[in-house]
Amino acid sequence: MKVTVNTLLSMDGFSPVAIADGEAQIEGVYIGDLLSWVMGRANAGDAWITIMSNINILAVATLSDVACIILAEGVQLEEEVKTAAQQKGINVISSDMSAYHIAAALSKAL
Amino acid sequence: MSEQVIFTFDVDGDDFTSAGQASSQVKRNLRQLGIAPDIIKRVSIAMYEGEINMVIHAGGGTANVAVTEEYIEIVLSDQGPGIKDITQAMQEGFSTAPDDVRSLGFGAGMGLPNMKRYTDYMDIQSQVDVGTTITMRVNLPS
Numbered sequence: 001m002k003v004t005v006n007t008l009l010s011m012d013g014f015s016p017v018a019i020a021d022g023e024a025q026i027e028g029v030y031i032g033d034l035l036s037w038v039m040g041r042a043n044a045g046d047a048w049i050t051i052m053s054n055i056n057i058l059a060v061a062t063l064s065d066v067a068c069i070i071l072a073e074g075v076q077l078e079e080e081v082k083t084a085a086q087q088k089g090i091n092v093i094s095s096d097m098s099a100y101h102i103a104a105a106l107s108k109a110l
Numbered sequence: 111m112s113e114q115v116i117f118t119f120d121v122d123g124d125d126f127t128s129a130g131q132a133s134s135q136v137k138r139n140l141r142q143l144g145i146a147p148d149i150i151k152r153v154s155i156a157m158y159e160g161e162i163n164m165v166i167h168a169g170g171g172t173a174n175v176a177v178t179e180e181y182i183e184i185v186l187s188d189q190g191p192g193i194k195d196i197t198q199a200m201q202e203g204f205s206t207a208p209d210d211v212r213s214l215g216f217g218a219g220m221g222l223p224n225m226k227r228y229t230d231y232m233d234i235q236s237q238v239d240v241g242t243t244i245t246m247r248v249n250l251p252s
């Protein structure tokens with residue numbers, strides 16, 4: 001089944017933070033907080049699950065061609081980072097769930 | 111000689127929240143040139159890693175990107191402290207990044223290894239107290 005950012009938003013426990021392209025397709029998952037690991041390992045089209053919230057995650061998401069950033073554990077973005085995400089057209093979703101539970105939910109859907 | 115398109119950027123040493131501007135700009139430019147997405151990803155990540163390194167470890171520098179028919183070349187130059195032991199610096203996990211930078215997710219010691227992995231050619235010239243110049247190339251399919 002085709003899973004998009006909008007599909008994820010329709011599931012329980014996920015809410016939009018900044019959505020530029022809800023039709024972006026999610027093809028896999030990468031979990032990590034160390035930015036160079038993410039840039040070295042995340043595939044294009046992955047949903048990237050992280051607890052990092054500083055502005056550098058936006059550059060990492062753009063350069064890695066991920067489908068969206070999923071902020072785990074209820075992590076919030078500061079207003080200026082949220083605005084930058086909107087300007088750069090990056091999909092950001094938040095969830096109160098742990099990275100494990102988010103990945104498990106995605107694993108069922110994908 | 112084949113035709114070249116060249117981009118030059120100054121990388122600000124103070125402000126690394128804005129680091130990534132040069133690589134994001136290069137990404138847009140390469141897209142306009144019709145370069146394949148996987149090649150753009152390799153070039154822009156290699157460049158971003160180098161850009162961030164110049165900000166964190168060297169107080170800024172300059173980035174030059176040249177596009178020829180055969181390859182895309184990135185040259186990053188700084189006048190920072192230099193790298194004492196390049197073999198050690200190239201090892202996965204080696205990092206001298208300070209704690210404040212680590213708390214932002216940098217300092218895994220994976221930047222230089224990523225640059226190596228994503229490019230077809232990489233050369234590091236560095237002298238302690240003088241600076242560092244890194245040249246990387248990603249080949250274009252003929």
Ligand SMILES: Nc1ncnc2c1ncn2[C@@H]1O[C@H](COP(=O)(O)OP(=O)(O)OP(=O)(O)O)[C@@H](O)[C@H]1O
Nearest residue numbers: 036163167168199205206216217218219220221222
């Ligand atoms: N331009 C530079 N000038 C001086 N030292 C550098 C430079 N680039 C890298 N180094 C040194 O090489 C080490 C390894 O660099 P590398 O990019 O692999 O890791 P890092 O920057 O510490 O962490 P990461 O890239 O994973 O966030 C650095 O910690 C630093 O000591």
Ligand SMILES: [Mg+2]
Nearest residue numbers: 159163221222
């Ligand atoms: Mg680095």
